[in-house]
Amino acid sequence: MMRTHYCGQVTEALEGQQVTVSGWVHRRRDHGGVIFIDLRDREGLVQIVVNPDDAEKFAKAEKVRSEYVLKVIGQVTARVPETINERMATGKIEIVASDIEVLSVSAPIPFQLDDKTISEEVRLTYRYLDLRREEMQYAMKTRYKVTRSMRRYLDDKGFMDMETPILTKSTPEGARDYLVPSRTHLNKFFALPQSPQLFKQLLMMSGFDRYYQITRCFRDEDLRADRQPEFTQLDIETSFMSEAEVMDLMEGLAKTIFREGVDVHFDYEFPRMTYADAISKYGIDRPDLRIKMELVDVADLLQDIDFKVFAAPAKDPMGRVAALRVPQGGKMTRKEIDDYTKFVSIYGAKGLAYIKVNDLAAGIEGLQSPIVKFFPDQVMEILARVGAQDGDLVFFGADKAKIVNEALGALRCKIGEDLGLIEQEWAPVWVVDFPMFEMDEKQARLTAVHHPFTQPKATTEEILNHTAPHQMLAKAYDLVINGIEVGGGSVRIHDTNMQAAVFKLLGISDEDANEKFGFLLNALKYGCPPHAGMAFGLDRLVMLMIKRESIRDVIAFPKTQSAACLLTEAPGIVDDQQLIDLDLRFRKPAVPKS
């Protein structure tokens, strides 16, 4: 028996008992002829005391170094009052060792576990050591608590955990697939799934009624910050439930995992906001509602002024002129305003006009701004509309709506953080009534905002005869928390004719549709139940819950941003024979084997 208790669970309740603990040497100190060892395991640290009463035992303890693995038998003993450590669960006791066994030695480790300055490259190369750090232990434990909590919640609601294939066919998400060459079917490839979308819909058609899976998804995306080639999704699908019922179900799930995972209690209904409102007030479909500032439209007041920078977008149906009031922003320096101007230029904004409100009562004289001279007659009404008060600053965006939304939307969050305007720790919100389609301007055709199996808020008749399909709404919903899209879902089309109408609007030919997802379209013919579903991005969700900056910090063995594993050195070079077996060769000569 290598253990009677975890190190971190040996407390004063065990005083006087003999225990056996096993773990890693976290620290060793010699003090007054006695050796003290902090022994560490998954549950925490405990102090081991080795007295010089037995020469052999003491000699073993003297040889012990950091990260050695020991088994210690000893008696739980109260510490003397002056050495009690109230911050440790085991801080009132120590284990007086009667026997020590070195189970494994350790070479000096390449970095100290409590060193916070280690580069991510080193951490990922020695991931097995990095994972010993308290913060990584916490991250992985919380991730596990969250998935366990999700499973139990869904089990209790009658959902069945079911597996779908990993070696499969391209799915319609639109990102690039990872391909897997087949030795049995030469010149053909499996694709790794971007999601189980089609399979979970098939499971509904098979009558399983309520499905869930915590499953790996794959996207061979161009490298962007904080994406992983493989990521994990909680995926659900249900038959015979409405949009509102699915949202209620998943809101309950979100509340449960926050409560059980990180002890956060949401004792209110999550607000629901339309996509149109989100864009109008926050410039974005995943608003961070911890920050109260809002974008306010002022175009109607500025259409007839001479100042073209404002008047032109104010008159443009695709344009937008919006104001963003920064409470007590009047203290901002010229330098700070310049920096924000540079910041919004990332989003294509050509400038960042502002008004400092020094003294409202003094009228236009009480304002400080390079632009008020262009609309002296309108400025007070604008300030009234945004609710400006003395000491505030008001920023303006005027351009194509897309640019204004992105620029002011991002500025709003940045200022919110910079000026400490985050007013609550957690701000969940449902965003609903998404548009069904969007115009792909490059290709001048409609694309599906969610995916082409999403049900529009319209009948088949209305879809076919719609005069402005880009205004059609979808039965789609996203859950957003603190500006992060935690999950999204939709009601699916369960009618062959409606599906055909949507494909027609999307310009997808029957032939194309059949080649890509003919099996789903076939299945639709044989009695398809109304069904709907949702997926939560697990990595991002856990990252949000424990307030980490990167999803790599909540994945045990992540890839780097260049989609490589520093630990295993994957991807790697393969033998020529393996390629021959697959009937493949490189177009260019292979890089030399290093």
Place this chain on the structure above:
Amino acid sequence: MMRTHYCGQVTEALEGQQVTVSGWVHRRRDHGGVIFIDLRDREGLVQIVVNPDDAEKFAKAEKVRSEYVLKVIGQVTARVPETINERMATGKIEIVASDIEVLSVSAPIPFQLDDKTISEEVRLTYRYLDLRREEMQYAMKTRYKVTRSMRRYLDDKGFMDMETPILTKSTPEGARDYLVPSRTHLNKFFALPQSPQLFKQLLMMSGFDRYYQITRCFRDEDLRADRQPEFTQLDIETSFMSEAEVMDLMEGLAKTIFREGVDVHFDYEFPRMTYADAISKYGIDRPDLRIKMELVDVADLLQDIDFKVFAAPAKDPMGRVAALRVPQGGKMTRKEIDDYTKFVSIYGAKGLAYIKVNDLAAGIEGLQSPIVKFFPDQVMEILARVGAQDGDLVFFGADKAKIVNEALGALRCKIGEDLGLIEQEWAPVWVVDFPMFEMDEKQARLTAVHHPFTQPKATTEEILNHTAPHQMLAKAYDLVINGIEVGGGSVRIHDTNMQAAVFKLLGISDEDANEKFGFLLNALKYGCPPHAGMAFGLDRLVMLMIKRESIRDVIAFPKTQSAACLLTEAPGIVDDQQLIDLDLRFRKPAVPKS
């Protein structure tokens, strides 16, 4: 609200209440001007009665066909006594419909759900319909019950569900890897994992102490009966537990899932048998103990006879001569014996000698056999040794031990089934003390029976100085039920020197070892805890539990034996541009796109 109750759960307890049910039309009958519909959902069937009281409702019901999806509102009403169906959970009631809504129509389905003669090809092509069949619903529900039960059992024991990568590097299982070309690292490939073996060991080195995962594994094997390119494994690993503790833990798990999954109660300890005993008595390391017949060695009695067929293998150290007594097998016809002779030839046996025991008391005269004349002096002792009784038949195998074991081992099971000699429904057994190495005769070198990280029952010193390494035992264990290997595991090496010694015996150079699993060898240096683990093959286990013949019957979307998906037509042809992006081309011209 599309449902207040599942169809299958509307019982007499709800009599008099109004309910709403939704589901598929399983059957429709018109009888005496009334329409009866059996409506089906995940939980079962309920009878809907549509009276001709309302013309519109009745007209709707008349249009209904098999597999239409309906929503029905109606009152739960007791059936008249003569129409009660005791075999149905809902057989005492019917729902008198007040409103019917057709949610989806269905084209005539290509086969009847209760037709048992449908080919597997059709079933897999229309898997979404096949899955509606009661037996497939039962299979998938049981599979879910089993995984849920596994998870809860391990959760309760402090195991943490943790994810390991799917896009990774080759692992050391030895089967062929599926490769995934990388667009970001041209000319390099990820491999899909054959198991999470190395990662789970790293998690132990990271201090997570107890890990589990129900995870997908991949092997690009040559096509054999009942293998899948992707399969699912319950994978566990634990630190600081002995071989015996891991076996106890997993025996508890097996008992729990049998109890909770299929209501089978094992109220005894699983027997434990050494590998040597299993081979000796059953010819195989996964003995089917439902059958009591055993192989009995008789070589010692036959070494000096003139009959070379027996004497030569009896004297050969690599040979074996064994007898298999078939109780009351004397009734076997010549034709049956010929068929068994053909059967053992599959395993390389050159013949199948036998003795029919007609009358033991009559001595050699009471025997019927083409061979007893060759060893008249030994035959009675042989019969005594195998416990022969009047009416029995005794088969003999004499050849290289490998051939005798495989032939008589398989014959034993075949006869057991043919003659109804299966004496119990379930026969679990632990097989332990596996050899650490086996001799690969083609390559004339040792290979690891389990894998090279398994701990031998020897010290590093003993490993290095062993004179007969193929006799060395490993701390490895398999759980076998009814002759099926349900799972296997081992204690791992946690010491760098021992690992090096094993690699040396296996003829793996330092360079090779480092290239293949250098990260694991590195990790071993920094304080590796003693650890051990096990994996259960989920597909095969569930197949066994519900007594199906193929693992395809317990996988929602399986591949065929030629590793293709008939439903989605994966693997498929990809665009040239996708290959260009991966810097790949075919060696031979691609097959034309059909």
